[in-house]
Amino acid sequence: MERILFVAPSSYPINGPEAMVNAKHIALLCNAGYSVDLVCRGIRKQNNIYPSRDSDIHFEKLNSIHVVSVDTNWNIKTIWRHLRTLLKTGYVYRAADWSVKAIQVCENLLKKRRYDYIFTKDYPSEIVGIYFAKKGIKWIPTWNDPYMWQKYPAPYGHGVNYREGIFRRRLIADIGRYATINIFPSERLKNYMLLYMKNMKEQKCVIMPHIMLNKESSILLKKEKNVDRLKIIHAGSIGRERNPQKCLSAIKKFVENNPDRKIELMFLGVIQRATDNFLDLLIKQYDLEHIVKFHPPVSYQESLKIVAKYDICLLIEAPCKEGIFLPSKVVDYLQNKKPIFAISPQNGMMSDLHKQGIVDYVANVIDVEDIYKTLEQAYNDYISGNLLKNKALDKFEESTIVKLHQTEILR
Incomplete structure (x- = not known):
């Protein structure tokens, strides 16, 4: 040994x-x-x-x-x-x-x-x-x-x-x-x-x-679709670099243009790295208090169970010239067999994984219109029952x- x-x-x-x-x-x-x-x-x-x-x-x-x-x-x-x-x-x-x-x-x-x-x-x-x-x-x-x-x-x-x-x-x-x-x-x-x-x-x-890990993947996960609204969750930290401002702006546009389409965005375990209340101010600025929810930090295993209750998992990256990182939450999301919506640099890892069929939706992190159109695509797939896709995850x-x-x- x-x-x-x-x-x-x-x-x-x-x-x-x-x-x-x-x-x-x-x-x-x-x-x-x-x-x-x-x-x-x-x-x-x-x-x-x-x-x-x-x-x-x-x-x-x-x-x-x-x-x-x-x-x-x-x-x-x-x-x-x-x-x-x-x-x-x-x-x-x-x-x-x-x-x-x-x-x-x-x-x-x-x-x-x-x-x-x-x-x-x-x-x-x-x-x-x-x-x-x-x-x-x-x-x-x-x-x-x-x-x-x-x-x-x-x-x-x-x-x-x-x-x-x-x-x-x-x-x-x-x-x-x-x-x-x-x-x-x-x-x-x-x-x-x-x-x-x-x-x-x-x-x-x-x-x-x-x-x-096999032991974590064996957790009993909820697979059924939410019927009343598209529920999106972001797990992990956001802040000065991974700023949700353009994401919230796109959601605001989606809500205004689609009043009959219901969505919810949950931030799980938010660690705000800019100012203590910058996210609250953004939510008020875009009048999204009825859309955006918060959940305090929980244990890792408990977070997997919470993520399982949502339809799409959100990833927000910093506007780097090239996306060189593989965020650990990507694997957490994959482990939960959930679609991934990545707001990321156009040239980067998330784009690579999108081409491989591992990340489901990718939008340019600096382009509100691209985020909005990608959100519309994801919602259409939600309505038609096409969110979940088979993925080759052997390498993880x-x-x-x-x-x-x-x-x-x-x-």
């Missing part, structure tokens, strides 16, 4: 989408028979997190869980930890200090058992991965988002040409030098990172989409991704 040391700051307990993606990967490896120990980070903030009632189903087969916490206040102890991180690893950046404590936990684990691989997820775990890769352990990092938030595409960040500091530049070079295999959820994200990740080679990159299924590990990742 191969042993894996899995270092994922966001994982246990499940406190958001990143943690859920990582928890599913952990569960998949454990279900496939690998021996896994987890090193994770204690939750730093208690606001805006998922209730964690059901998180144990993803971790029940782990050998052990080791929670590493650090004080995030900027004080003399924090400065000292950053200095220790630099002295221990040769790398440092703000908030990298968690890695030096995580390395200490990993070193204690290595005294007790041998590991064949170290997996890392989200920073600063890449410092931990490089440290042990230099000592001969095969290192497999996953990049669910571009490395360094500053290099995210606009409007999230400054793009690939952002000039990083000297320590980060050396770190980027060593990531490419020491990683055994790099995992990406999408081809477009891989291609984006290859533009600036020095020494990272395409032949050492594998595309592994987010996972549909647990068995396919286990085979990917056996043939391309753990080699």
Whole structure:
């Protein structure tokens, strides 16, 4: 049995989408028979997190869980930890200090058992991965988002040409030098990172989409159509970048032009990233109080059951020049066997998935008229009973991704 040391700051307990993606990967490896120990980070903030009632189903087969916490206040102890991180690893950046404590936990684990691989997820775990890769352990990092938030595409960040500091530049070079295999959820994200990740080679990159776990897919789901109105749900955060303004404008036009056609839009677990009341102001601006509803955050399993009661699942992306991301909610929606309405960049992952028959409706994120016409198309399909379509989802299924590990990742 191969042993894996899995270092994922966001994982246990499940406190958001990143943690859920990582928890599913952990569960998949454990279900496939690998021996896994987890090193994770204690939750730093208690606001805006998922209730964690059901998180144990993803971790029940782990050998052990080791929670590493650090004080995030900027004080003399924090400065000292950053200095220790630099002295221990040769790398440092703000908030990298968690890695030096995580390395200490990993070193204690290595005294007790041998590991064949170290997996890392989200920073600063890449410092931990490089440290042990230099000592001969095969290192497999996953990049669910571009490395360094500053290099995210606009409007999230400054793009690939952002000039990083000297320590980060050396770190980027060593990531490419020491990683055994790099995992990406999408081809477009891989291609984006290859533009600036020095020494990272395409032949050492594998595309592994987010996972549909068998255990989660077996939840009893409500399939019948809502008869009184078309019910649409958006699960997850919205805000300054993923702004719903054009979506609400299109809905307003639809309601005005089709007074006899009834629709409802539900925002589930909204985390507003602009101002505290910007969404309320938008809804009032478009006079949609009778259309738009809200549901507070719930556990992940409970969210799947709520989504099951709706006819269409909505995805709103930021107006990037290219849509490089595979949002985790896409797989959550697919797992629920629901049609997906993506308001996304014209050139991007959602357009790719639309051409593959996986995403049902795609509208240009900056074009209100396109969103309106796509909404009309979706409503016509709802009336005619043509919303649900058969989809080839093999690449997201647990068995396919286990085979990917056996043939391309753990080699």
